[in-house]
Amino acid sequence: MHILDDPSLSPRVRALLARARRGPSMSADRIRESARAEASDGSKAPVPAGATEAMIRFEGRYGGLWYPLLSSNGMDHGLDGAATVYPSIDGWGFPGLTDGDQTWGVDVLLDGRTVMTLAEQPRVINSSVGQRLEAHAQLAQVRGWPHVSLGIATEPGQEPTVDDDGFPTLDAEATGPADKWWSNDGTAIHLELHKWWGDEDVWVACCFARQDANLTAAVEAVRQAGARVWRDEEWCPLCSRFRRPDQPCLPGAESRHF
Known part of the structure; x- marks a missing residue:
């Protein structure tokens, strides 16, 4: 069908x-x-x-x-x-x-x-392809929420080791080898492989919150998820604009820096 x-x-x-x-x-x-x-x-x-x-x-x-x-x-x-x-x-x-x-x-x-x-x-x-669709559908649901992106570097071919205590629930239907989602009604965390060639792999963790006030907790949960090498992410692919590393994008409001 x-x-x-x-x-x-x-x-x-x-x-x-x-x-x-x-x-x-x-x-x-x-x-x-x-x-x-x-x-x-x-x-x-x-x-x-x-x-x-x-x-x-x-x-x-x-x-x-x-x-x-x-x-x-x-x-x-x-x-x-x-x-x-x-x-x-x-x-x-x-x-x-x-x-x-x-x-x-x-x-x-x-x-x-x-x-x-x-x-x-x-x-x-x-x-x-079904998992890909679920991941895209989840992104479509939250892309207009306030969000902030954090870059994570790993050894080539390795996934970040994530202690997801404090994260929303793992979204198994939307999660694949290079595209992982945790979500609930008001918060979502998206971990996606961004670059996999050269001396290191780079993943991007994007935190979303329906309410601006809840975004800080989502970002803190990612920062506490284990030791890793952080990389600055200055480009927001959701908003198609540059911003300071760690600066959230707040639709309809002036962005602030965490």
């Missing part, structure tokens, strides 16, 4: 997709007829077991889906007329998404995980 026809979606995903549109998609027969595989050197390779059915499942569920998130470019889903799989260090996959906010492609592995490659370094970022 295509996701836009699915009545069982969570309320937040339904809200996210209220502005979605659906374009053309490939039929299962066409995918079967045109399925092919390319080796790392560009030569033709045998189509791996399960690859054709994985592309059919993906296209049947998400083909032609487009929705906006942070910019007007939007998130584009679909095989776009090509049913070709390629090998990677994480397994076989196919180009299935374009992240409009990142203006970059995202591959889908045969097991459903997603991979983004930047600076020639691939990284698994979502456990599934």
Whole structure:
């Protein structure tokens, strides 16, 4: 069932997709007829077991889906007329998404995980396209709340060790390998991998509070979540503006510094 026809979606995903549109998609027969595989050197390779059915499942569920998130470019889903799989260090996959906010492609592995490659370094970022949608839907819910971002550096390939005592409840449906959410009715914390190449990985912890007065507690909870190396974050991707490190963005009010 295509996701836009699915009545069982969570309320937040339904809200996210209220502005979605659906374009053309490939039929299962066409995918079967045109399925092919390319080796790392560009030569033709045998189509791996399960690859054709994985592309059919993906296209049947998400083909032609487009929705906006942070910019007007939007998130584009679909095989776009090509049913070709390629090998990677994480397994076989196919180009299935374009992240409009990142203006970059995202591959889908045969097991459903997603991979983004930047600076020639691939990284698994979502456990599934469904998890990616839940994460985007959660961000859409809170992006207009007062918020502040903190940069965290780790060893390459390592996640921050987070003691989430004092955090809101872990949002398992929205949480993936590089995109983690804790939330309740009035507060949310988003930990997202921002850079994964070079001498260190950089994660961004963004704290949200429905009420400005509660933002300080969320920021303090993140600061107390364990020893780490902090990195200044001067650019707010939600507001598309520079601000002083640790300075909150307060929609409709003058920003203050914590």
